[in-house]
Amino acid sequence: MTQAEIQATTEGIDILTPHIVVRDAGKAAEWYKEVLGAEERGRVPVPGGKFMQIELWFGNSAVMLADEFSDMGILSPLSIGGTPVVLHLTTKKVEALWQRAIDAGAVILQPLQEQFWGDLHGQILDPFGYRWNLAQHLRDVPSEEIARIAASIFGGQA
Missing domain, CATH: 3.30.1900.10 (glyoxalase-related enzyme like domain)
Structure with a gap:
């Protein structure tokens, strides 16, 4: 197909x-x-x-x-x-969404922080067992820069 x-x-x-x-x-x-x-x-x-x-x-x-x-x-x-599935939710107000989720019982898996790909991003585990990436786009980053940084983090070179 x-x-x-x-x-x-x-x-x-x-x-x-x-x-x-x-x-x-x-x-x-x-x-x-x-x-x-x-x-x-x-x-x-x-x-x-x-x-x-x-x-x-x-x-x-x-x-x-x-x-x-x-x-x-x-x-x-x-x-x-557990699950290998991660649902990704993008919003314009991630800090408020993040706090609401934590206050409602979500567990922090990755803290909310600015990431090299240009997003304010973190990951939670909801009370029902699903992982959620919560993100807000902050800035555009060239794909070559993202690939270079990702390669260095994951042990290689781009």
Whole structure:
């Protein structure tokens, strides 16, 4: 399949939309709305008080939440001991967002600080087991400079 053949099929939903599994999707949706500023646009409840899907929007990007269904092998990071997934959220007011997240129980994994690629950036772990990069773009940095610095940090030379 070529890039030209990859097209969104649902109005308003991006071509690639994360679906994340959490323990207590209703509670998680409220946390993401109150703390990270998400807007809820729909829910699909199922028996037992769980949700097959909760559609959240962060600006122009959708993230779908689902509850754990362990009997079907659908597990959250809290059940499998973590996740390699990192969600990246860019904002114009990262310091305020950062403080709200910490005050609401997020754990700091990487402190909020200016990075060599030009962002004020840090990483948190939310109460539901997901890593979030929170960032604000401060300045443009030439890609050659980013590559040179990254190579020196990761043990090589560009």
